[in-house]
Amino acid sequence: MYSSQIERLEVAVYRVPTEGPEADGTLEWDATTAVVVHAHAGGVVGLGWTYSSPAAAAVVIHHLCDVVVGRDAADIPGAFEAMHRACRNCGTRGLVTQAISAVDIALWDLRARLRNLPLSALLGRCRSSVPIYGSGGFTNLDDAQLAEQVRVWQGAGCAAMKIKIAQGWGADTVRDLARVNRLRELAGDTVEIMVDANGGYTPGQARRVGAALDHLGVAWFEEPVSSDDIDGLAAVRGAVRCDVAAGEYISNRYDARQLAPVVDCLQLDVTRCGGYTGWLAGADIAAAHNLDVSGHCAPALHIPVAAAIPRLRHLEYFIDHTRLEAEMFDGVPAPSGGQLPVSTTGSGHGMSLTAEAEKYRQVPE
DSSP states (O other), rough: OOOOOOOOOEEEOOOOOOEEEEEEESEEEEEEEEEEEEEEEEEEEEEEEEEEETTHHIIIIIHHHHTTTBBBBTTHHHHHHHHHHGGGGGOOSSSHHHHHHHHHHHHHHHHHHHOOBBHHHHHHOSSEEEEEEEEOOOOOOHHHHHHHHHHHHHHOOEEEEEEEHHHHHHHHHHHHHHHHHHHHHHOTTTTTTEEEEESSHHHHHHHHHHHHHTTTTOOOOEOOOOOOOOEEEHHHHHHHHHHEEEOOOOOOOHHHHHHHHGSEEEEETTTTTTHHHHHHHHHHHHHTTTTTEEEEEEEEHHHHHHHHHHSEEEEEEEEHHHHHHHEETTOOOOOBBBBBOOOOOBBBBBEEEGGGGGGOOOOOO
């Protein structure tokens, strides 16, 4: 078996402005920050990234490099465990796991490239393409802006589309439901409608809004309450017909085990849950609870690992990340017919940083 020692990790931070201010039910932003890791071994380079804070780069530099460099590039389980142990006193969730995720993805890409295999072959592949749903629909968009996003999703062939609701922490449920109606008008009767409250409702609000969503034929109610509120999620799930989903903030298998009993579909994000290693562990827990998994955001990164599990529902084709990935990385697959193709040629996940990305690079403070 081919082996090579990991020689070094390189990390850089890129801040990519959005086209305009954006908001969901509980947060506003005007840029997306990508923390990019390159792992070097034997003249080969693996690429990974996370969507996080610049502080995640500091975690890589100060806590992860020393325990990863010098390891056999094939020893990804050992590197994963060592990274968690090195961060014990910092906490191993949230921002720390996002840093670990970027390194883990880079290591999987490196391992596949060292063996001259597509990552889909190394992970195993049970499908040749991955279904996607259109996502964005920010609460601050007007009707014309929402219509433009719907046209993008229609062009990609998306059979399902999701918008944000719970504007202002659930302060205007009338507008929330009016926007759901507007999405139905724009998307047509054959498209599955999905909503994401980003934890903005109280349990009582979420049950009442959920009843209205059921009447409107909405199929997916994401984070109706905070994903930290396990009892609240269970109460909403027991009161509505539409599927209740959560999991985008899962950091490890213990988080996945806690959420799985109170959702209808478990969301996992490779940039937050420990990279491909953590994602596969979470998918195993979902399968043990007879649940599908949905990949949260970062569509280009999810393709190889999403293709590796039987119980996949779909990937989130999130408009911010699709713009960023197309501009910052070469080799990003294009959607067709509501699917993203799984590469079976080349090596690794097939993506690389573009020269144009340099204009977004941040100078360390």
